[in-house]
Amino acid sequence: MSDAVNRPVAFRREDGTLVTPGFVNGHVHPDKTTWGGPWLSRKAAPQLKDFIANDLELQLGFTEQSVEERSYDLMRHAVENGAMALRAHVDVGTQIGLKNVHGVRAAAERLAPYLKVQIVAFPQFGLLTNPGTLDLMEASLGEGADLVGGIDPQSLDGDLHGHLDAVFGVAGKHDRDLDIHLHDMGSEALGQLREIARRTVAEGLQGRVTVGHAFALCDTEEPDLGRTLDALADAGIWMATCALGADPVPVLDLLEAHGVRVALGSDGVRDSWSPYGNGSMVDRTHLLGYRTGAMTDAELERCLRIATLDGAELLGVQEILDFSGPDAAHRVEFQAESAAQLVVDRPAPLRVVRNGAAIAL
Template sequence: MNPATPGSPLRTPGLVDAHIHPDKSAWGGPWMSRRPATTLVDLIDNDRATQFAYTRSVEERAFALLSNALTNGTLAMRAHVDVSSELGTANVEGVRAAAERLPGLDVQIVAFPQFGLLTNPGTLEVMAAALDSGADLVGGIDPGGLEGDLHGHLDAVFGLADRAGRDIDIHLHDGGEDGLAQIREIARRTVVGGRQGRVTIGHAFALCDGSLPSLDETLDIVADAGIWIATCALGPDPVPDIDRFEQHGVHLVAGSDGVRDSWSPFGTGSMVDRAHLLAYRTGAITDAELERAFRIASTAGGEMLGIDDIANWAGPESGSGLEFEAENIAQLVTDRPAPTRVLRDGRDVRPAG
């Protein structure tokens, strides 16, 4: 990613949001006040109440957010979309309909059991149905901390993925040595099943705790299994030691997580903003460190999602990519301008208006 020549825009690869929840978002609607929450269970309960209270459809809200993300340079994303016995596959269908209205944006949908898999009977069957209704991957959530059955939860997730021939993307908020043990079990199953490179763990807060005795061992196991780690650098959440991840060969991508939903009033859907936040939260100072944050939010995500024109960006002459008014990537990450052009196959694909 070379600096811009004088008088010319800076050209970069497209951005990738590797972890976002568009079905939860209130984007484009009136201001929504949030309820207080001190635990993950509180946040999920608030989310459940909010989703059933929305008057705007999933498609309308998701389209508003996805349009803003595309305008700000996101050319691909992995969307975690809720499925449950109560919601059925409606959220998946709504997000898929929104995505189809934006042909410049690649959207992979994860069937995500936010309200529980084993603890919410019927959800596994709905997840299987979601894979026929627009979902691409099988999701999971905190097998130990929320589900209380590490092996039962992973049996269900990996079993469904095997039967459907799909990849896996699991939320894992649990920290401490227990969180690391869950990550090692996911890695073990990944290797046994020949799934190297096809499993992602979102958040993985335990991997961000440098005080844990088994951290380095676990990072090596994650790297050997080819597992991708998605970080969102949110608020008080732990962030990875990027140098340490790189030393162990762990692949890192970035995402927005929730954007203006019941979980948080923050977020814009701009991965330039997210690269800035990741750089800020990890103490980036040098141009190289700022450029690394941009790579994590762009080409690394393209590699994880298998999006060739992002992962293997052909350079400034490519028909796909972004143009910015900035001297270089370091300034771009610091100043956070919106792109002046968002190109796919030589066309500016920013939505009208």
């Protein structure tokens, strides 16, 4: 367990200003967003495959703004609201090639003085079921992508071991970290998580694998939950939750007791999947507290730590981790009495400070 859990996550100055570390969005899809564009009326999506089909239709139909423009608008707004780092899951597939990776990387370069961006090559439209995608994912690692992604190896791609062979193989070949979406629930999904943990240890990737959503870890009635959490902790696997709508959220006390680290993200922001989201990790921290039933000051402060220092540890952003006081070179300033009040009231930042100077975008 990192020493971040024992460090202050906020300092209050005599003038009433509350100072926090920079926020980290550990799971976001900026290439899909409609942020800054016209309102989008969403279609119903009874199943995951319907969401994915709607997503592809929208992406192929974008004409008014490029991937770079839309991603930049969203990420700039995130910076203005205190984000200093994010992990972007960016679609790669035969239907769209590498244009999303190129677009998000170009947007990230425009914001480089203010925002650290990791790009995950994400096979949203299938990996084994979409021949040619694996080659594109490997190629993306030389054209702007940083991590190898995966998605629902069994239910979406239809081959747990084949999918994991592919993504672990590319990650090992290029010495990259892994971040795998897993929406599945139930005992079978827990089995997939244990297999991911087993491979992580076998490949020497402890601490370098994240599972996004991991809804199966949120069901405390599952008899294999405890041993699955232990396997993940032994492998140093992170869980990224997004505190979404009606989707399951983890019992933070339980994951903490087993030693499983948690990061926070926003997932999609005003894309075909959802009309919700605003790019603010302050707002998302509030939702994490609300969805997990945080009541005490300590529980609310834990949500803030997950959204700042813990996320920075996952992404390896040292300037955020170096936060040690109210005059830190990288900090976010709020009008709030305490970390707990900040999480509940979710105010906009007074200032976002990078390298000792307020940002000016």
